[in-house]
Amino acid sequence: METIQEKEILQTLRTQLGEAIIRESRMAPDRPVIKVSKDKLIDTLKILVENHKARLCTISAVDNGLDFELIYHMSIKGLMIHVKTSVRKEESKISSVTGIIPGAMTVEREIWDLFQIEFDGISDPRPLTLPKEWRENKKAPLRKPMEGIVAEYQKPTVESLMEQGQVFTMPSTVKMNREKMQLPEVQTTMTRPEALKEIHEVARQVKFDKKVGYNWDKKKLRY
Amino acid sequence: MSRNKEYAMYWGCWVPSRQPSVEAACRKVLDRFGIGIRDMEGVSCCPDPVVTERLQREMWLALAARNISIANSMGMDLATVCNGCYETFFEAIETLKTDNALREEVKKVLEQIGKPLPSSTVLKHIVEILGQDIGIDEIKNLSTNKLSKLNVAVHPGCHLFRAHDREKVQDKPKLLEDIVDATGAKRIDYGIQRFCCGYPHRVVEEEFSLKMMLAQKLERMWEKDVDCIVVSCPACNIQFEFGQLELKRKYKMSFGEGIPVVHVVELVALALGIKPDEFGLHTHRGPTKNIITKLEK
Known part of the structure; x- marks a missing residue:
C-alpha cells in the first residue's frame, strides 16, 4: 500500500522529472521502482538525496546481454525506492554518482571491476576487487558476451526484413532475367520507400527493434 | 476466355528475387485461363512463418495484417504461389478472428500507419486457383503439349496441408496431384511424399537438413528414376535445387546430373504448350x- 511519505516522494519525482521518467513499476507492493535514462540519473538521485535525505544502500548491476541495468537502491527512513537506468554495452560508461553520494565509490569500483562499466568522474578509479593489471588484460568476470535474442543463423533474415521489408535482396542476374522475361517492376517495400517507412513504424510500435536489438543508424543488429 | 475473376497476387520474397520463372509462368498460365491478377503495391515479406513469428508474434501479425489489408483495399481475394506465405496469411487471419487482445493491439498499430484491420478475407493458394477456379478438366482439355514422357515426383510441402478442418488436410495436396495428372505427366509414388524437404531445419542445422531429410527424399526419387520434382512452394524448390548442389559439394552425394525441380505452374505452362524460353525455365539452378x-525425344 502506498504510504503518505511514499506518495509525496513519488509526486516530487513526477513533478520535477516529468517525461524523463521512462517507467514506473514495483519490485514488491511497498517498493516502488523508477526507471530513468542515464542522463537523468544524477538529477533523480539529487532530488531524493537533497529533498528527502535518501541514503544509498547499494547499486546492483545486471548484464542483460545487450545492455546493462543499474539499480540504485535508495532508503528514505525505512522506505526503499529503486532507481533503474540502462547502459548500452557498446558504451559501457555512465556518470559516477560520487559527486552527490561519496559513499557510492566502493560499489562503483567493484562494478567497474566485475562488469567493465566505466564510471565517469569517479575520484578514485583504482580496481577494488581485482588485481591492478586485470582491467587491461582480462575480461571482466561477470560481463557476458554481447548477445541478443536473434540467433546467428536468423540474423540475415531479420536485418534484411528491417532494411528493405523483404528477406532477400534481388541479385543483378535476376534483375536482368526479369527484364528479359518482360516482368513488371517489383512493387514491394524494396522499391517503395513510403511503404518501407510503414514497416519501420510497425517495428517501432510493437518494439520489435528493441526486442531484437536493431541499430537504426547502422542498419544492423547490435551484435 | 474470361472467368471474371481477379486476384490480389502476393508474390512473396522468393519468387520475384530468386525464381522469376515461376512468376512468369504463373502470369502466362492464369492469363491463358482468363484469371486476372493484380500485383499488390507496397507489400512487405509476409513475414516468414518460422523466424519472424518465433521472434515476436506481434510484429509478425502486424505485418501480415498490413499485407492482407492491402488486398482488402483492392477489393479482391488474396492469392499466393508460396506455401510459407499461405501458412502466414492463414494463421494471421485465424488469429485476428480468435485472439481479441492481439487483434486490438494490431488494430492500434495499423491505425498509426493509416491502414484498417483486415476484414473477411478469402485466401487462395495457386493450387486451389488451378484446381478449383480453373478446374482439373479444363487443364486437361487445354494441355496441348502432353507430358506423358515425363516421370515426376510430387512434393506437396508441409504448409500445403494447412486447412480449417481435420478432414480437409489432404484436399490441397490431392488437388496438386490431380493438376499434375491433368498435365499428362506420369506421377510416380516414391513412398514419402509427406516427408518434409528439410528447408526449415536448414537454417538451424544444415547437415541434418541435407543428409537426414533432403537426401532421404532424393534417394527415394532417384531409385524410382524420376525426371523431375514438382513442388508448390518456392522454399521447397530452393531446398531441392541448392540442396543438391550442397550435397554434392560438401558430402559427395549426387544424383546423376541432379534432379530438376519445377513449380506446379511451370509444369502447367509446359503442358499448355508455352515455350520454356517464354517463362525462363532455364533460369533455374537445377x-x-x-x-x-x-x-x-
Missing part, C-alpha cells in the same frame, strides 16, 4: 534443360 530434352 538442370531443367533435361526436362526439355526428355520431352523432345
Whole structure:
C-alpha cells in the first residue's frame, strides 16, 4: 500500500522529472521502482538525496546481454525506492554518482571491476576487487558476451526484413532475367520507400527493434 | 476466355528475387485461363512463418495484417504461389478472428500507419486457383503439349496441408496431384511424399537438413528414376535445387546430373504448350534443360 511519505516522494519525482521518467513499476507492493535514462540519473538521485535525505544502500548491476541495468537502491527512513537506468554495452560508461553520494565509490569500483562499466568522474578509479593489471588484460568476470535474442543463423533474415521489408535482396542476374522475361517492376517495400517507412513504424510500435536489438543508424543488429 | 475473376497476387520474397520463372509462368498460365491478377503495391515479406513469428508474434501479425489489408483495399481475394506465405496469411487471419487482445493491439498499430484491420478475407493458394477456379478438366482439355514422357515426383510441402478442418488436410495436396495428372505427366509414388524437404531445419542445422531429410527424399526419387520434382512452394524448390548442389559439394552425394525441380505452374505452362524460353525455365539452378530434352525425344 502506498504510504503518505511514499506518495509525496513519488509526486516530487513526477513533478520535477516529468517525461524523463521512462517507467514506473514495483519490485514488491511497498517498493516502488523508477526507471530513468542515464542522463537523468544524477538529477533523480539529487532530488531524493537533497529533498528527502535518501541514503544509498547499494547499486546492483545486471548484464542483460545487450545492455546493462543499474539499480540504485535508495532508503528514505525505512522506505526503499529503486532507481533503474540502462547502459548500452557498446558504451559501457555512465556518470559516477560520487559527486552527490561519496559513499557510492566502493560499489562503483567493484562494478567497474566485475562488469567493465566505466564510471565517469569517479575520484578514485583504482580496481577494488581485482588485481591492478586485470582491467587491461582480462575480461571482466561477470560481463557476458554481447548477445541478443536473434540467433546467428536468423540474423540475415531479420536485418534484411528491417532494411528493405523483404528477406532477400534481388541479385543483378535476376534483375536482368526479369527484364528479359518482360516482368513488371517489383512493387514491394524494396522499391517503395513510403511503404518501407510503414514497416519501420510497425517495428517501432510493437518494439520489435528493441526486442531484437536493431541499430537504426547502422542498419544492423547490435551484435 | 474470361472467368471474371481477379486476384490480389502476393508474390512473396522468393519468387520475384530468386525464381522469376515461376512468376512468369504463373502470369502466362492464369492469363491463358482468363484469371486476372493484380500485383499488390507496397507489400512487405509476409513475414516468414518460422523466424519472424518465433521472434515476436506481434510484429509478425502486424505485418501480415498490413499485407492482407492491402488486398482488402483492392477489393479482391488474396492469392499466393508460396506455401510459407499461405501458412502466414492463414494463421494471421485465424488469429485476428480468435485472439481479441492481439487483434486490438494490431488494430492500434495499423491505425498509426493509416491502414484498417483486415476484414473477411478469402485466401487462395495457386493450387486451389488451378484446381478449383480453373478446374482439373479444363487443364486437361487445354494441355496441348502432353507430358506423358515425363516421370515426376510430387512434393506437396508441409504448409500445403494447412486447412480449417481435420478432414480437409489432404484436399490441397490431392488437388496438386490431380493438376499434375491433368498435365499428362506420369506421377510416380516414391513412398514419402509427406516427408518434409528439410528447408526449415536448414537454417538451424544444415547437415541434418541435407543428409537426414533432403537426401532421404532424393534417394527415394532417384531409385524410382524420376525426371523431375514438382513442388508448390518456392522454399521447397530452393531446398531441392541448392540442396543438391550442397550435397554434392560438401558430402559427395549426387544424383546423376541432379534432379530438376519445377513449380506446379511451370509444369502447367509446359503442358499448355508455352515455350520454356517464354517463362525462363532455364533460369533455374537445377538442370531443367533435361526436362526439355526428355520431352523432345
